[in-house]
Amino acid sequence: MEAVRSLLKRLAPVAGLFLFPALLAACATYQSKVSQARSLLEEGRGKEAIEKLEPLARTADGDQLVYLLDYASALQINGQYKESSKAFLQADRLAEAVDYQSVSRVAGSLLLSEEMKQYKGDTFEKIYINAQLALNFLELGQLDDALVEARRMNEKYVKLRGEDKKDFELNPFAKYLSAVVWEADRKYDDALIAYREAYKISPSIQGLPEDLIRASKLAQRPDEYQKWKKTFPHVKENPAWYDKKKGELVVIVQQGWGPRKVFSAGDARWPDLAPVDSRTQSARLEIPGHPEVESKKVYDVQSAAIQTLNDDRASLFARRVGAFAAKEVAADQIRQKNELLGFVAWFAMHASDRADLRQWSTLPQSVQFIRVPLSAGDYKISLQGLGADDRPTADRLESREIKIRPGQKTFVVWRALR
8 A cells, every 4th residue: 555655646746747638538438439340240240340449459558458359259250260269369368467467557547547457357258268269169160279278268267266266257158168179079078077067157057957968978977877867857868969970060159249338327437237138039040851949048148247247346346445545645745736736636536537348348148059969961051040039030140051970060150149
């Protein structure tokens, strides 16, 4: 505390000189800077959205991470998976940097607003980076690279578990996805462990009972197989799960948009999360000559974001109390030299205090899976978005050709934006 007080005293005499230029530069919030790009993505104008986001993502400042995440997501939505992976890899390195905070920006966050601090990302977002990388590699058919990201997700998971992070921060989607990737590589023990851990984090994941039974049998763990059979007596095993002549189609649907940070209606110094309406709530897989299959929810991003913000409110309150005191000290130091300038600085510093609206705002509302065993061969598939009333929406993936190989998984990644 004494070090911060000393820094504020040194900054105080010149605070009035830089205060108003800083305020003017900070007028545009993060949300206002990326809103047009998000709208362009919704309209299917991905190239234009990318052009809006790229300059922000290339600027090496305290906001670079958040813009990199949105830029990488836009590239993925636009089908530019290789370019998206490069951007996500850069974001992953930046998020893991140890010496990421600078003293000047911390001091700025005390004198001005939370937005002055460098953006480091929430815990669930950091794990999601590797999940998105894995999705890119699966879409490109690069299973080995996806396996690398599965290992990275596991490393982060172990580290965060050791830090006593809460279940919602551990991102069960990442753990579930790593299980699917291990299973695709026929590492059934690793897959079983990952499915088991996903169940511990979020036992309500749809389809997980089937996965646990299948994985325990494939891993040749008879005792555990019998345990899960007793735990889930309603599950009927499908012989196709164990048929080596068949493959599996795995469709990963990223549905809608996650909630967006806004200024609280009662006090702009506090952030709230506003849900984003999405007509499409799920997806239906259509394969000529086969029954239609609807997607199952694996991860609710919206709930994780809301829980994260609620969990941070106590810490945010403490930081803002400290910031209030810092503003008072700085204004008093200026007032001792010039009473009028001290008053102006006091007013400007408090007026500039507003909530930090930065977040990875291009995340989906939820992640859903469709898993279908199929005989080896070539297929044409379609995906149809469905509303809450199960009626078709404007979201649709038209006929796409896929190849199913014996004993292998074929992955399709799709984002429903409307």
